Amino acid sequence: MSKTIYMDNNATTMVAPEVFEEMRPYFCELYGNPSSMHSFGGQVGQVVEEARLRVARLINAEPEEIIFTSCGTESDSTAIFSALQSKPEKRHVVISRVEHPAVKNLCENLDNLTGHKHKVTQLPVDEEGMLDMEQYRESLSDDTAVVSMMWANNETGVLFPIAEMAAIARERGILFHTDAVQAVGKIPIDVKKLAMDFLSISGHKLHAPKGTGVLYVRKGTPFAPFLIGGHQEQGRRGGTENVTSIIGLGKACVLAGHYMQKENSTVRLLRDKLEQGLLATIPNAMRNGHKTERLPNTANISFEYVEGEAILLHLDRFGICASSGSACTSGSLEPSHVLRAMGVPFTAAHGSIRFSLSVYNTEDEVDYVLEKLPPIIADLRQMSPFWEDRAKIAGGGSCGSCSCQK
Ligand SMILES: Cc1ncc(COP(=O)(O)O)c(C=O)c1O
Numbered sequence: 001m002s003k004t005i006y007m008d009n010n011a012t013t014m015v016a017p018e019v020f021e022e023m024r025p026y027f028c029e030l031y032g033n034p035s036s037m038h039s040f041g042g043q044v045g046q047v048v049e050e051a052r053l054r055v056a057r058l059i060n061a062e063p064e065e066i067i068f069t070s071c072g073t074e075s076d077s078t079a080i081f082s083a084l085q086s087k088p089e090k091r092h093v094v095i096s097r098v099e100h101p102a103v104k105n106l107c108e109n110l111d112n113l114t115g116h117k118h119k120v121t122q123l124p125v126d127e128e129g130m131l132d133m134e135q136y137r138e139s140l141s142d143d144t145a146v147v148s149m150m151w152a153n154n155e156t157g158v159l160f161p162i163a164e165m166a167a168i169a170r171e172r173g174i175l176f177h178t179d180a181v182q183a184v185g186k187i188p189i190d191v192k193k194l195a196m197d198f199l200s201i202s203g204h205k206l207h208a209p210k211g212t213g214v215l216y217v218r219k220g221t222p223f224a225p226f227l228i229g230g231h232q233e234q235g236r237r238g239g240t241e242n243v244t245s246i247i248g249l250g251k252a253c254v255l256a257g258h259y260m261q262k263e264n265s266t267v268r269l270l271r272d273k274l275e276q277g278l279l280a281t282i283p284n285a286m287r288n289g290h291k292t293e294r295l296p297n298t299a300n301i302s303f304e305y306v307e308g309e310a311i312l313l314h315l316d317r318f319g320i321c322a323s324s325g326s327a328c329t330s331g332s333l334e335p336s337h338v339l340r341a342m343g344v345p346f347t348a349a350h351g352s353i354r355f356s357l358s359v360y361n362t363e364d365e366v367d368y369v370l371e372k373l374p375p376i377i378a379d380l381r382q383m384s385p386f387w388e389d390r391a392k393i394a395g396g397g398s399c400g401s402c403s404c405q406k
Contacts, residue, residue, distance in 0.1 A: 005365045008321045009205075010154050010182055010298060010356035015248065016207040022251040023209070023244045034241055035232060044243055051250025055214055058253040059199065060190040067215045067236050068246050072181040072202030073102040075215040076148070078226035078237070079177040079198035080106060083146035084114065086222035087175065090145035096131060096160070097122045097341040103148050103179055104337070119143070128290040129158035129342050137168060146175045151183035155338040155354055156289030157298025159187070163194050170195040175221070181205055185256035186263050186295050197221040203245060207358075208252035212245035259359050267357050268296035270366050274355060275299040277370040282377050284390075288344055288352060297357045302339075302348035305387040306380040311353055314376040320369055323354045347386065 006014065032041030034048050052063045069075045080093070080103070095107050099122075110118040121139045123131055131149075140147070147169045151162050162178050169176040177198035183189065184199075185206030191199060198221070203212035217223050217236075229238020279285050284304040303311065308324025315322055335349030344352070355369070381387040 003319060005318075005320045005361075005368060007355040007357055007361065007365075007369070008323050009358040010157075010354065011323055012204045012210065013207045013358055014360060015209050016252060016255055018255060019208055019248045019251045023248045026244045026247055031243075034243060035230070048241055048243060048246055051246045054250035054253045055201070058189070058257050059184065059201075059216060060192050061216050062219060064234070065191075065216050065219055067217060067233050068241055068249075069213040069215055069237060070211055070239075070242065071213040072100075072179065072200050072205070073213075074226065075181075075200035075202070075213045076100075076102040076177075076179050077106055078215050079200060079217075080146060080148055081114075081226055082217075082222075082224045083175040083177065083198070084110075084118075085224040087145040090143050091116060092119045092121070092141055092143040092145060094121045094123065094136075094139050094144060094147045094149075096125060096149055098125055098129065098153055098155075098158075098338045099148070099150055100154055100179060100181070102181075103150070107148070125158075125341050127343050129153060129156050129288070129338070130290055130293065131160055131165075133161065133164065133168075136165060140169070140172050140174060144172070144174045146177060148177040148179065151178045151180040151189075152186070152295050152298075153289070153338060154182050155336055156300045156342075157182070157295035157356075158289045159183070159293045159295065161293075162196070166195040182295065185253070185260075186297060188260060191216060191218070203249040203252065206249075206252050206256050208249040209245045212242050212249050214249070262359050264296050267359055267361070270361055270363060271297055271299050271355070271357050273363070274357075274366045274369060275301065277366075278373060281370070281374045285377075286348060288339060288342065288348075299355045301353055301355075302344060303351040303353065303377050304347045305384050305390055306351040306377060308351050308353055310380050311351065311373075311376060314380070315353075315369075315373065318368075318372050320372065323356075324352060347390070 030044055032044045034041055034045035052066045056063045056066050093107055095103055107120045123135055123139060125131055149160050149165055152159050166176040176196045178196050179200045181200055181202040184201045197218050199216040201214040204210040223236060225236050227238045232238060232241055278301055282303060286302050288300040288302055312324050339349040339352055
């Protein structure tokens with residue numbers, strides 16, 4: 001099979017053909033600036049407003065509650081800085097240990113970035129990646145300015161009980177932000193039924209182009225802009241709008257609403273077939289993440305005593321794209337902070353692979369992965385000294401290949 005089998009949709013997605021078609025005229029023909037006084041620009045402004053309406057509809061928001069940004073990261077930063085600025089007397093932030101770096105790294109650097117001392121509570125998760133709600137309640141104090149909790153984890157797909165958490169924060173008068181970058185388009189969201197103040201979206205996770213995002217800000221929530229400049233976005237985000245991508249995002253939201261049922265039926269069935277097939281045919285393999293409270297498209301599986309990067313390289317030879325749970329980009333083989341927070345043993349965390357599917361995957365592709373992956377794991381284990389020594393390693397000691405802590 002020479003074709004690419006793309007199962008890395010939590011990293012990024014293909015721009016849907018319908019999205020691309022909708023964007024096309026706005027590159028070379030209708031390229032006006034939506035803020036211009038002439039009608040050539042004005043007509044583009046109208047299309048941007050249509051896109052705003054389409055995004056709002058997907059999460060049942062009002063169009064004026066939608067601010068276009070450049071990405072999920074910008075939306076996360078905007079929400080957290082805005083909350084802190086609107087409650088300057090409060091210096092406590094609550095997040096989880098498994099947040100995406102867009103939230104985690106920001107909160108860990110708040111003191112440097114703001115020049116003020118903050119207390120950041122990072123709530124632990126259990127072995128299934130789930131929070132303890134009692135611990136969450138107890139973490140909130142009169143000094144808490146904002147809670148920022150991801151809706152769906154990008155590595156495991158685990159879904160936090162955001163409705164309940166937002167309601168608890170509101171009872172205490174605390175602002176609530178959810179990084180819903182992995183959730184929007186995959187599960188139904190109705191902000192009118194929820195008590196959150198801010199919600200982040202990223203276009204490239206739902207078949208729109210890279211470089212566009214959204215921050216939902218509930219009407220009445222105090223707001224301070226992050227990018228200060230022109231009067232775009234009603235003065236809430238300076239900078240000329242990324243018009244083509246915004247138009248694409250609007251169309252992608254229409255498609256996401258249309259495909260939601262499919263995501264939760266067909267995609268879920270494919271994911272389950274893949275996961276169950278791999279767990280049944282490969283010894284010493286285990287699922288990471290909650291069995292049911294999980295995105296329908298994500299499977300994170302550990303194959304003990306092999307390196308995730310080696311598995312990825314072998315899959316790549318067959319055109320199969322997935323991700324590993326190790327922070328390979330940093331040059332170390334440290335397992336991801338998410339799997340560490342879940343207490344996944346090092347022998348398993350190093351060999352974790354995330355498959356994230358989309359409505360564009362097929363059963364033939366799943367069958368192909370089920371055919372190719374078991375022999376890859378078997379071959380790698382033949383070459384792995386840890387596989388031979390597994391009884392000894394399981395009983396204690398270290399893997400010896402890296403600086404991981406047991
Ligand atoms: C949960 C989560 N939050 C935030 C981001 C950042 O989004 P962006 O790439 O649009 O900045 C990602 C991207 O992987 C993510 O998965």
